[in-house]
Amino acid sequence: MQDAIQADHLQRFIFDSAAVRGEWVQLKQTWTTVKMQREYPPAVADLLGQMLAAAALLAETVKISGRLVLQCRTDGPVSLIMVECTSDHTLRGLANWQGEIADNASMQELLGKGSLAITIESVDAKHPYQGIVSVQGESIAEMLEMYFAQSEQLQTRIWLATDDNTVGGLLLQQLPEQDPELHDENWQRILYLAETIAKEELLNLDVVSLLYRLFHEEMVRLLSTTVLEFSCTCSRQRVADTIKLLGRQEAEDIIAERGFVELACEFCNTHYRFDPVDVAGLFSDPLNIQNDSNTVH
Numbered sequence: 001m002q003d004a005i006q007a008d009h010l011q012r013f014i015f016d017s018a019a020v021r022g023e024w025v026q027l028k029q030t031w032t033t034v035k036m037q038r039e040y041p042p043a044v045a046d047l048l049g050q051m052l053a054a055a056a057l058l059a060e061t062v063k064i065s066g067r068l069v070l071q072c073r074t075d076g077p078v079s080l081i082m083v084e085c086t087s088d089h090t091l092r093g094l095a096n097w098q099g100e101i102a103d104n105a106s107m108q109e110l111l112g113k114g115s116l117a118i119t120i121e122s123v124d125a126k127h128p129y130q131g132i133v134s135v136q137g138e139s140i141a142e143m144l145e146m147y148f149a150q151s152e153q154l155q156t157r158i159w160l161a162t163d164d165n166t167v168g169g170l171l172l173q174q175l176p177e178q179d180p181e182l183h184d185e186n187w188q189r190i191l192y193l194a195e196t197i198a199k200e201e202l203l204n205l206d207v208v209s210l211l212y213r214l215f216h217e218e219m220v221r222l223l224s225t226t227v228l229e230f231s232c233t234c235s236r237q238r239v240a241d242t243i244k245l246l247g248r249q250e251a252e253d254i255i256a257e258r259g260f261v262e263l264a265c266e267f268c269n270t271h272y273r274f275d276p277v278d279v280a281g282l283f284s285d286p287l288n289i290q291n292d293s294n295t296v297h
């Protein structure tokens with residue numbers, strides 16, 4: 001149990017005094033590992049961290065077997081931010097940027113025009129679900145709240161924070177309730193208390209201390225805890241598929257020039273090297289391979 005508390009984790013909770021549920025997440029090790037892959041300018045790391053915390057919170061709300069991907073594509077200096085959280089509770093993420101990035105650049109300056117897509121790939125569903133919201137507002141949390149406002153009946157509020165060592169997030173969501181007047185009154189009261197949350201509290205307090213500080217006048221019950229960790233879903237097979245997409249000519253040109261084809265995973269920096277025999281194998285007819293193995297040896 002001590003390990004679970006020390007590790008990156010997500011805590012679900014529920015109010016007994018209002019039809020409201022919540023999730024809290026704090027990631028240190030995962031965040032350190034994500035940041036290690038590239039030298040992110042501070043303002044880019046800030047956005048990436050917020051997206052990472054958001055992915056963990058949203059993945060927990062959808063309860064699927066598969067993965068949830070948040071992807072921000074824009075025409076701004078930060079052209080791509082992509083984060084993924086799987087139902088195995090693993091996370092990965094990256095951001096692409098161009099040029100000099102000012103430390104105090106706002107989200108609008110970093111992203112410009114574009115969209116944030118929420119994709120849910122379930123092993124049980126034939127097609128992935130995708131929701132899209134345009135880049136707007138002042139923060140990732142605000143964009144996600146707009147997404148919830150346009151796509152879901154239940155009101156949702158999200159707070160996200162990043163610093164060098166930690167990313168943190170809090171999500172509150174209305175639950176169905178019979179009495180609409182009481183529902184709204186309870187929701188407003190909980191939000192009023194939650195609005196006092198400071199970035200430092202999200203990043204530095206443990207969940208029990210935070211919930212007590214915000215909601216000590218309410219009745220809050222802790223539900224399950226989920227341990228989260230960094231893990232990459234890349235594989236040699238996926239890289240092989242990418243090389244096949246490049247085409248035989250392109251792959252052979254690279255072999256002629258360098259003697260091998262090597263691709264690095266952008267999420268985890270694992271290098272996958274394919275020598276001339278590997279590459280020939282990728283483009284040969286499976287029947288020929290069979291024949292080769294019969295005749296050569």
Ligand SMILES: [Zn+2]
Binds near residue numbers: 232266267268270
């Ligand atoms: Zn990888």
